Amino acid sequence: MSSTLMRRLGVGAFAASLASLACAGLALAQEAAPAAAAAAEAAKPKLDTGDTAWMLVSTALVLMMTIPGLALFYGGMVRKKNVLATVMQSFAITSLITVLWFIIGYSLAFSDGGPYNAYVGGTSNLFLKGIGMESANALAATIPEYVFMMFQMTFAIITPALIAGAYAERMKFSSMLVFTALWSLIVYAPVAHWVWGGGMLGSDGVLDFAGGTVVHINAGVAGLITALVLGKRKGYGTENMAPHNLVLSLIGASLLWVGWFGFNAGSAVAANALAGVAMANTQIATAAAALTWMFAEWAARGKPSVLGIISGAVGGLVAITPAAGFVDPMGSLWIGIAGGITGFFFAVYVKHWLGYDDSLDAFGVHGMCGIVGALLTAVFASPAVNELGKGASVMTQLYGVGVTIAWCAIATFVILMIVKLVMGLKVEQSAEVEGLDLRLHGETVH
DSSP states (O other), X not given: OOHHHHHHHHHHHHHHHHHHHHHHHHHHHHHHHHHHHHHHHHHSOOOOHHHHHHHHHHHHHHHHIIIIIIHHHHHHHSOGGGHHHHHHHHHHHHHHHHHHIIIIIHHHHHSOOGGGTTTOOOSTTGGXXXXXXXXXXXXXXXXXXXXXXXXXXXXXXHHHHHHHHHHXXXXXXXXXXXXXXXXXXIIIHHHHHHHHSSOHHHHTTOXXXXXXXXXXXXXXXXXXXXXXXXXXXXXTTTSOOOOSOHHHHHHHHHHHHHHHHHHHGGGGOSSSHHHHHHHHHHHHHHHHHHHHHHHHHHHHHSSOOHHHHHHHHHHHHHHHTTTTTTBOHHHHHHHHHHHHHHHHIXXXXXXXXXXXXXXXXXXXXXXXHHHHHHHHHHHHBOTTTOGGGGGOOHHHHHHHHHHXXXXXXXXXXXXXXXHHHHHOSBOOHHXXXXXXXXXXXXXXOO
């Protein structure tokens, strides 16, 4: 056989070997592709029925906090001639914010804002566009995004409803609706994005498990600004403005207490141990704060009151909210005690020393207890409860509190001035005397 033929046969054999190897490699690649796809699919978080069930329950509990909880809590504390107007505010706000959250609020708070994401979300979820039956928000990967959207909606509802405690018995209903709509989009949605939606405060390490900054400091500061801009009620400081029915307020406070388990334990966004410790912390802090306010009032005034103990309970609920998923039960006890003392001091003494008319203590209870709770979150944060507690810093918390106060105060003031200029804010004095039930709504409690 010639050398030429030998070389040709060798080349042919080599080519055949290469072809054989290529075929084998292709076969292996074809086999590996489905395996890789399956592994990638398995690594993706899956919707969990247990988490979803718990979050459905939590959403209903948080909605109950506003209607009927807050409506009854506030409604019992005003004078009889204003009770219907007060409960109407909670119900109307619930309806208004629901529609606004569907249209644009959720998108501003929880979608990607692109180059402005540090400050506000984008418009990709306007009218809930882009949300499907199988979609999940990255912040809550094991529950349907519709459930996450609804859960966050209930937070967006109760926050402006809390502000109503500061302007009770004297704000025009029409002006209240316009103010609430503007405030929810200009103040609430951006702050929620800053803390929870991937914005600047959360990225900088500010801890807020369930809304101490987003909900309570926001609402409390807005309440104080609103009370100052509106001015005092006619007869404030000289006429008897005692609550007309504390049984209603006690029922409302009790509904708030129970509903708050959805608020705090639900913020774990899963049916897990973190939800369990958040629930335990909520119960312990609330009880501690209620007793603290009761004993403080007993010592200062000689008698423990129903109004005092239920106000203390709410103060404890507020104070533990930012810390519920970061501290252990001993930490929650101290936070509850601090919340009770703070709420009592500001609602009973500071308000009267400074002379502002925060009708139902929105600032004293929600604003100040929220500030104390936010700061103490860093003091008592336990990495054994939540790994995020490793980076807890009082200075970082103070930064988050300061930014929220500054933005809320300035934006709230501007919104109020615009509404005042366009349509007025406060009812006429004759309406205050007659009562808002009859003057604004043509109804009365018999």
